[in-house]
Amino acid sequence: MTGFFANAGIYLPILLKGVWLTIAVTFLALTLATLLGLVWALFRTSGIAWLAMATRVFVEFVRGIPILVVLFYIYFVMPEVGLDLTAFQAGVAGLALTYSCYIGETFRAGIEAVDRGQVEAAKSIGMKQPLMMRRVVLPQAFKIVVPPYSNNMVMLLKDSSQVSVISVAELTMQGKMLASSTFDNMTVFTLVALLYLCLTLPLNFVMRRVEIAMGKAQ
């Protein structure tokens, strides 16, 4: 056990470099995925048949492909058609694309869970679709989606470890490299796991507070 703490002091600074990259990838991918997800959800609930259908096909398509394959595709295949991204950019893009579909479905479910009477009341005072979405439906939908959205956030954070396969040196990648050079698998991967918990547990806590706050704010 003393060995663990002694070595941990040496390993931590190296692993922390990975932590920052994990945070950066997660934050950027989450922001993009949330914006895109909102767009998908608005398309799917727009009432415009072809737009809803096209979005649905796209979302089903992306959701049906493993993240790893999406990452490989963006990083290795796209350069052949002229889209040359760095490993970091490709990682963010892959995660954002995949998660925009999960988050989009979450938002859509939230929008559809808003009572139909609300939509009718909004229409009955002459609101058009965009105004109705902004003033009536989305504020209520956001409240409904906080718990599943929090879940998406935590999953995205954990799935950011997948970008290590295209050589982004985030936390998991740093751990793997450190372990293979020290053979101290036990200490390294325990630290990696603890560092992930240091990110996910506070995130859970914060989102739980948000949920409670929104519940109170009627």
Next chain:
Amino acid sequence: MIKLEDVHKSFAQHEVLKGVDAEINKGEVVCLIGPSGSGKSTLLRCINGLEAYQRGRISVDGETVDVGAPTIHDIRTRVSMVFQRFNLFPHRTALENVMEGPRYVLKEDAQAARQRATQLLTRVGLADKLQSYPSSLSGGQQQRVAIARALAMQPEAILFDEPTSALDPEMVGEVLQVMRALAEEHMTMLVVTHEILFAREVADRVLFLDGGRIVEEGPAGELLRHPKHERTQDFLRRVTHPV
């Protein structure tokens, strides 16, 4: 002002309205009565473009009501609706609920909208509930806010879809009282209701809808006291003497 000509409406195979003709004139209070499933609410919702109809024509001031047409939004600002289940916006206060339409649809300035919303809520007896959220209001209070919300659009007519059916019995009176006051000010109203007494006292005219058709219509007092059609007689007997 509201005119229905041979209106047909079906849900899939089920034909709900089988050719309805009716006219509601300016300043008139018309009650629409009939057994449940007769198509009363559907008819009302068609007038406001919340449901599409397949055949015939509904018009407001000569303008055809068509769910797909861009004019529908404008028609809805002129013909407001009050719902059975109130449908207030739960994330906004009573005042904000009433201000919403004037402020964001009619684009009135905030100050003016607030002032008028306050007046309207005072008029329906809720001056002390401006800042309350719907969840802290009783059913009767919520429905009065909903009426104020409809009035805030300064509509030419208001459609009421069973406005007292979801209320506890002791709250029915306060809502009907507000509606009676509106009728006395000659607001054009089309009311789907089971409150026969209200219809008798307040309505100018009553339409009896059964099986998707208007079976009988006439001045309220006459139709409700001396119904001519057998089905009207039968319905009124069951409503007024349930036991």
